[in-house]
Amino acid sequence: MRALIILLTFITIGNTSHSQIDKNWLLIARNSGNYIAIDGYEVRLMGFTASLGAPVLAPGPTLRATTGDSVKLRLYNLSQGAPHTVHLHGLDVNQQNDGVPSLSFDIEHDSSGYYYFKAPQPGTYLYHCHVLSAVHVQGGMYGIIIIDAEDPTVTWDGGYAFDKEYHWMTSEIDTIWHNDTIINHEEMDGMPSHIPKVYDPQYFLVNGAMDFQQEEKGDINIHEGIETKILLRLISIGNFANKYTFPAELNATIISSDGRPLPAAEESDTLWIFPGERYQILCDPLTEFIDSVRVDYHELSMGAAKGTQYINVVIEGVFDLPVTEQVAITFYPNPSETYLQFSTQAFSYSIFSLAGALVQEGNITDGLVNTERLKTGNYLIQIDSGDNMNTFYFNKK
Numbered sequence: 001m002r003a004l005i006i007l008l009t010f011i012t013i014g015n016t017s018h019s020q021i022d023k024n025w026l027l028i029a030r031n032s033g034n035y036i037a038i039d040g041y042e043v044r045l046m047g048f049t050a051s052l053g054a055p056v057l058a059p060g061p062t063l064r065a066t067t068g069d070s071v072k073l074r075l076y077n078l079s080q081g082a083p084h085t086v087h088l089h090g091l092d093v094n095q096q097n098d099g100v101p102s103l104s105f106d107i108e109h110d111s112s113g114y115y116y117f118k119a120p121q122p123g124t125y126l127y128h129c130h131v132l133s134a135v136h137v138q139g140g141m142y143g144i145i146i147i148d149a150e151d152p153t154v155t156w157d158g159g160y161a162f163d164k165e166y167h168w169m170t171s172e173i174d175t176i177w178h179n180d181t182i183i184n185h186e187e188m189d190g191m192p193s194h195i196p197k198v199y200d201p202q203y204f205l206v207n208g209a210m211d212f213q214q215e216e217k218g219d220i221n222i223h224e225g226i227e228t229k230i231l232l233r234l235i236s237i238g239n240f241a242n243k244y245t246f247p248a249e250l251n252a253t254i255i256s257s258d259g260r261p262l263p264a265a266e267e268s269d270t271l272w273i274f275p276g277e278r279y280q281i282l283c284d285p286l287t288e289f290i291d292s293v294r295v296d297y298h299e300l301s302m303g304a305a306k307g308t309q310y311i312n313v314v315i316e317g318v319f320d321l322p323v324t325e326q327v328a329i330t331f332y333p334n335p336s337e338t339y340l341q342f343s344t345q346a347f348s349y350s351i352f353s354l355a356g357a358l359v360q361e362g363n364i365t366d367g368l369v370n371t372e373r374l375k376t377g378n379y380l381i382q383i384d385s386g387d388n389m390n391t392f393y394f395n396k397k
């Protein structure tokens, strides 16, 4: 496993030729971001964007590649201030978890730096600026890295299949750390003019959103049908520890930690995550329910929680169609990629989401149903053979 870590190399451009790049990532470092809190209070952010026109948000863009890809990451520093780097946290972790190795080179204002590496084993990782980490990470210079398996519907080769995924990156904001002096700092002897002595955050974030902002972001709250296998990617980049509490009905199983499969998956409704850690959780809800995942934000002493966020979970019941045994009718392939072939000369079909929404219908020609336009997930298909109706589950890959 550790041998893979060695694959990660940092090489400045010009030192080597790279015959083939599978994935090009661009991050632009900016100092001009702002975060508007739920009470309207505004703070400055430093952060990363994927394009010049994009707003500077924290977290920055999610970066994604497939295991084995040759990745080229360009960091373009347009921040007008301090130098920045991208530290690929977890992709090169071969140290004890007591410190981040300082492998990066600084990239000054109005210049670019390049990082080349092989995408490691599939999993969830993170990046952050490594210049004055305490200040620049609090400033907002962080984001998620996802490395997919060659088959992106499984967690890793020989791992778990999943239908949907959610990423939750937790952090906090202490407004004192976001004033102009700190965000605009020019490095003096490697230090900004001052670093606050105290860290006492007022805002507790999931993907940069708090409370009702989560709804507005749209990709945080869970809303799925039962029997949807949900992969949660949990990433902590704040200075606090997070205690997650999952509803029992989610059937949460911890399957990997810091990019590595756990030797034995562990069913658990609670999980502590410390700064820099990543966990993957597989959920397999079998009943209809509405509840929330609770995230508590604790100082590292794990005393009383200083903040709490609730992430809504809505699992809808299966549409009430009687699912028949496949006695007279067979079909293949399941999972389906582009079509379903039925053994019967039926007249028509209807495809429903597990929540009961009609998503596609039509007539069946030569026993074939085209499934190309369906999104990945589980569905019910109802076949009208003239004298009877048959309903089946199938999965669209």
Ligand SMILES: [Cu+2]
Residues within 6 Å of the ligand: 083, 084, 085, 129, 130, 131, 136, 141
């Ligand atoms: Cu920085």
